[in-house]
């Protein structure tokens with residue numbers, strides 16, 4: 001018997017189909033609600049609204065589960081590097097050794113930017129936020145690759161995917177070099193993704209640069225745990241923009257803009273700024289926990305809380321273990337990490353946080369690792385974008401492959417003035 005929901009409107013009863021996912025999540029399909037009842041649903045912030053059926057990433061917020069194409073994040077993080085993880089998300093399966101080598105090889109061939117793109121960096125002020133540079137330069141890629149903008153041409157989509165994956169680290173590293181007035185350091189095709197990014201970021205022409213394998217391991221983990229997270233704000237933005245058949249570069253640039261917000265990907269920068277503020281204020285975490293609980297105070301604990309996770313964010317647990325291990329290996333004590341651990345301990349025992357099910361999220365500890373690697377705070381969200389790129393691409397592809405694809409165009413409930421007589425200027 002078909003699973004249905006019955007909606008009673010006045011003296012009418014409407015039955016609506018119920019969709020059940022592979023993990024037994026259930027949803028009322030309201031795609032015919034307006035045509036059958038004249039009514040729509042209303043759900044500010046889409047708290048209760050599924051935008052799409054997707055096969056890429058599964059989250060269970062109550063259990064603290066995250067799986068990429070069915071594989072638990074803990075296993076992917078333990079067994080893959082970021083490029084292998086990206087292949088899994090984008091193409092749907094773990095690659096064979098040959099597929100993975102071909103993917104790595106194709107990305108290495110596209111790491112350079114067109115030399116004319118370097119002039120973009122001269123146009124930005126020195127203190128330009130690198131997220132502004134990232135979204136601008138990514139959008140501008142569409143002007144240099146006008147041969148590969150058609151979302152309906154698989155070959156053009158594939159070469160654009162390779163260009164995006166390969167060039168984002170170069171664009172990011174160049175924005176950092178610009179901000180510190182150092183010469184741009186070009187990619188090297190003999191290096192793997194994370195090694196290459198670190199040398200583009202930190203190498204200088206005047207002396208050799210030694211790549212730290214611990215930094216590479218930590219960076220791979222951070223990129224892997226950021227790689228996808230189903231219908232989050234920035235991914236939904238990429239889908240929304242892509243649904244108009246805008247090219248993939250424009251869609252990803254829009255996602256970068258959404259991620260920049262401090263309630264989303266910008267939280268990693270905001271979190272470390274908050275921890276630095278607490279440290280400078282004598283380390284009184286109780287004071288800041290009380291501020292976060294005060295309804296009249298807009299202050300929030302950045303890096304805490306999540307729309308979906310009402311249990312531990314599995315990514316935060318993985319990142320915290322790596323924090324401990326990296327700082328121990330470096331024989332380095334970061335007072336910010338100590339503040340973060342103390343803040344977590346106090347908050348998780350506080351009835352307010354327990355009742356509202358607020359736990360550390362992916363952004364709470366990631367900044368500690370970025371600091372240990374030497375990544376400047378303004379680049380934290382840029383690294384989130386580098387990690388999330390394969391997820392954005394996977395969702396953009398899935399959206400275009402959907403037989404039921406339509407332009408995203410939500411409805412609304414109008415609450416403004418009803419019709420009224422126009423008042424000429426000389427009578428106002």
Ligand code: SDX
Nearest residue numbers: 229232263264265267292300301302303304305306307356
């Ligand atoms: C990411 O969606 C994703 O998957 C995102 C992400 C991804 O991988 O793409 O996981 C990445 O964006 C993680 C979140 C990073 N943002 C932050 O750390 C910023 C601080 N957190 C919040 O602002 C908030 O928790 C959100 C934005 C993450 C979630 O917001 P919701 O789901 O809209 O929840 P809410 O704001 O309605 O909060 C529910 C209640 C509120 O209290 P009441 O109005 O019910 O009394 O909890 C309170 C909030 O005031 N609350 C907090 C809090 N977060 C929520 N109170 C204090 N400190 C906080 N951090």
